[in-house]
Amino acid sequence: MTASPAAALTARAHEVSPETVADILRLVDHETSSYDLPRLAAGLDFLRELTVHRLGRPDHERRHPGGACGDTLVLTYTGTGPGHIGLIGHYDTVWPTGTLAGWEQPGTSDDGRERISGPGVFDMKAGLAQGIWALRLARESGGPVPTVTFLFNGDEEIGSLSSRPVIEEVARGVDATLVLEPSARGAVKTARKGSGIFQVTAIGVEAHAGLAPQDGASAITALSEFVLAAAAVAAPDRGTTVNTGLVRGGSATNVVAGRATASIDIRISDMAEQARVDEEMDAIRVSDPRVRIEIEHAWNRPPMTLGTASAGLLDLVREVAREQGRGHLPDAAVGGASDANFVAALGLPVLCGMGAVGDGAHAQGEFVYPDTVAAQTALVAGVLGRLAGPLRG
Numbered sequence: 603m604t605a606s607p608a609a610a611l612t613a614r615a616h617e618v619s620p621e622t623v624a625d626i627l628r629l630v631d632h633e634t635s636s637y638d639l640p641r642l643a644a645g646l647d648f649l650r651e652l653t654v655h656r657l658g659r660p661d662h663e664r665r666h667p668g669g670a671c672g673d674t675l676v677l678t679y680t681g682t683g684p685g686h687i688g689l690i691g692h693y694d695t696v697w698p699t700g701t702l703a704g705w706e707q708p709g710t711s712d713d714g715r716e717r718i719s720g721p722g723v724f725d726m727k728a729g730l731a732q733g734i735w736a737l738r739l740a741r742e743s744g745g746p747v748p749t750v751t752f753l754f755n756g757d758e759e760i761g762s763l764s765s766r767p768v769i770e771e772v773a774r775g776v777d778a779t780l781v782l783e784p785s786a787r788g789a790v791k792t793a794r795k796g797s798g799i800f801q802v803t804a805i806g807v808e809a810h811a812g813l814a815p816q817d818g819a820s821a822i823t824a825l826s827e828f829v830l831a832a833a834a835v836a837a838p839d840r841g842t843t844v845n846t847g848l849v850r851g852g853s854a855t856n857v858v859a860g861r862a863t864a865s866i867d868i869r870i871s872d873m874a875e876q877a878r879v880d881e882e883m884d885a886i887r888v889s890d891p892r893v894r895i896e897i898e899h900a901w902n903r904p905p906m907t908l909g910t911a912s913a914g915l916l917d918l919v920r921e922v923a924r925e926q927g928r929g930h931l932p933d934a935a936v937g938g939a940s941d942a943n944f945v946a947a948l949g950l951p952v953l954c955g956m957g958a959v960g961d962g963a964h965a966q967g968e969f970v971y972p973d974t975v976a977a978q979t980a981l982v983a984g985v986l987g988r989l990a991g992p993l994r995g
Contacts, residue, residue, distance in 0.1 A: 672756015
């Protein structure tokens with residue numbers, strides 16, 4: 603009996619799974635901290651070489667300089683069908699250069715499943731390799747494939763500061779976008795919180811801490827008061843969280859601090875909360891009137907919700923999953939933001955979390971289950987085959 607196209611695609615994904623895993627680990631070996639421009643450049647060069655090795659030279663290519671951020675690379679492979687799909691993934695990681703040398707492998711999980719680990723393996727170098735192999739498998743299947751535009755950016759972990767306009771440009775030019783971020787334990791991500799990073803600066807009065815402490819107004823003390831008050835602005839029941847992740851200040855232990863800064867991460871589920879947070883942050887007062895507080899309201903990503911445009915895409919992905927024998931594919935709302943937020947805000951079809959299955963994003967020991975790589979790759983490949991015709995219209 604001849605296997606169905608879905609079964610044949612899945613079987614082929616399992617055949618090439620060792621090569622896919624090897625490509626994932628090669629990407630991990632290239633450390634790409636968001637703040638290390640030379641390593642980002644080298645990592646992107648390798649990612650391009652890997653893509654060309656697996657898929658051939660693209661029909662169109664453009665590398666957008668990132669300035670103080672990693673560059674953004676856009677590669678387009680012309681398909682045999684009229685559809686056009688965007689595959690987005692970031693190659694930067696949160697891990698400082700040198701982390702790999704001291705990384706401890708987690709071994710097998712409690713249920714005996716093998717895990718592969720390394721800085722950025724889950725978030726999101728596995729997704730990059732799986733996306734490349736997905737197009738290769740879709741081509742090998744013999745059916746029509748859409749034109750595929752890959753977008754690889756090196757600044758997602760710090761807000762996609764330089765790549766956002768490129769992401770939006772690519773999204774407007776395709777029929778649908780799949781973001782290869784890690785899944786939510788196998789679930790597709792259809793809703794994400796919006797995010798902002800507020801920069802708070804306290805400007806006090808310096809003085810000698812021993813000779814004339816009364817003449818000083820401590821920026822650090824005032825900032826501490828502000829940070830505690832800011833934490834109270836959180837409303838977890840409404841999906842709003844506030845986290846002060848970075849604090850800097852002072853010049854010496856024997857000087858009343860004249861300046862201190864804090865970077866505060868804020869997550870929201872809807873735009874009404876954005877207005878409330880803005881208002882309540884501005885209303886915070888510190889006890890020493892000699893200290894001036896300055897707040898930079900830097901909202902970065904709007905909330906992502908499952909709009910009408912993306913609901914149809916989710917239905918199609920679920921149909922492909924059923925054809926491949928996976929049963930019902932769940933979807934999830936998560937607290938983290940991604941580049942999918944930008945696409946969703948444009949009202950365009952987008953799904954996120956089409957990449958790795960594992961856990962531990964941004965944590966020591968993040969990992970991927972290698973026994974899921976084939977299924978995730980086959981899913982994206984199957985979706986590409988189904989999207990060889992336009993999704994819209």
